[in-house]
Amino acid sequence: MALRSIINLPYSRLRLVSKPVTILDHQVLKLFDDMLETMYDAPGIGLAAIQLGIDARMVTLDLSKRDDSPPQPLFLANPEIVWSSEERSSFEEGCLSIPDFYEEVERPAKVLVRWQDRQGAVQEMEAEGLLATALQHEIDHLNGVLFIDHISRLKRERVIRKFTKMAKRDVPRDSGRG
Numbered sequence: 550m551a552l553r554s555i556i557n558l559p560y561s562r563l564r565l566v567s568k569p570v571t572i573l574d575h576q577v578l579k580l581f582d583d584m585l586e587t588m589y590d591a592p593g594i595g596l597a598a599i600q601l602g603i604d605a606r607m608v609t610l611d612l613s614k615r616d617d618s619p620p621q622p623l624f625l626a627n628p629e630i631v632w633s634s635e636e637r638s639s640f641e642e643g644c645l646s647i648p649d650f651y652e653e654v655e656r657p658a659k660v661l662v663r664w665q666d667r668q669g670a671v672q673e674m675e676a677e678g679l680l681a682t683a684l685q686h687e688i689d690h691l692n693g694v695l696f697i698d699h700i701s702r703l704k705r706e707r708v709i710r711k712f713t714k715m716a717k718r719d720v721p722r723d724s725g726r727g
């Protein structure tokens with residue numbers, strides 16, 4: 550396994566719509582392992598491949614870290630929300646690609662998610678609470694959507710401006726445009 554670097558706002562690759570994973574070959578499984586290691590190292594509870602700059606519909610998740618239980622990694626290829634509740638719930642969200650910025654986001658309280666596991670078998674899970682929020686946050690990433698897209702325009706523009714300024718002072722790599 551290997552650590553890979555996480556790309557931050559305003560890097561425009563984060564806005565790409567990721568492509569379905571077709572063959573779960575060695576390279577894809579290796580990427581899953583690298584994603585999990587990078588997520589644990591960050592640390593975070595979820596990670597989408599696009600946060601490593603790779604536009605494949607792949608997500609890792611592990612919420613167990615929070616309560617000192619043994620690790621319970623989830624590997625999701627091509628995850629999709631097949632049902633979401635009318636009921637909403639609000640969580641304070643953060644994103645490894647937008648460090649040190651947190652804001653309340655309202656989303657469906659419960660979701661039914663379908664995906665393929667590491668063996669390519671189709672799995673389904675109904676989730677609520679933080680898991681439901683994290684799944685929606687990660688599936689958003691696969692569609693080029695960030696949690697700041699769900700907050701007020703004023704707050705969103707403010708945080709984008711801040712990260713754009715920081716990137717200019719920092720190592721130049723991407724204009725954030727295009």
Ligand code: GNR
Pocket residue numbers: 592593594595596597600640641642643644645646682683686687690
């Ligand atoms: O580590 C993370 N924590 C988190 C907290 C509340 C809602 C969503 C998340 S996901 C985030 C990691 C991340 O950026 N995944 O894309």
Ligand code: NI
Pocket residue numbers: 643644645646686690
């Ligand atoms: Ni995120």
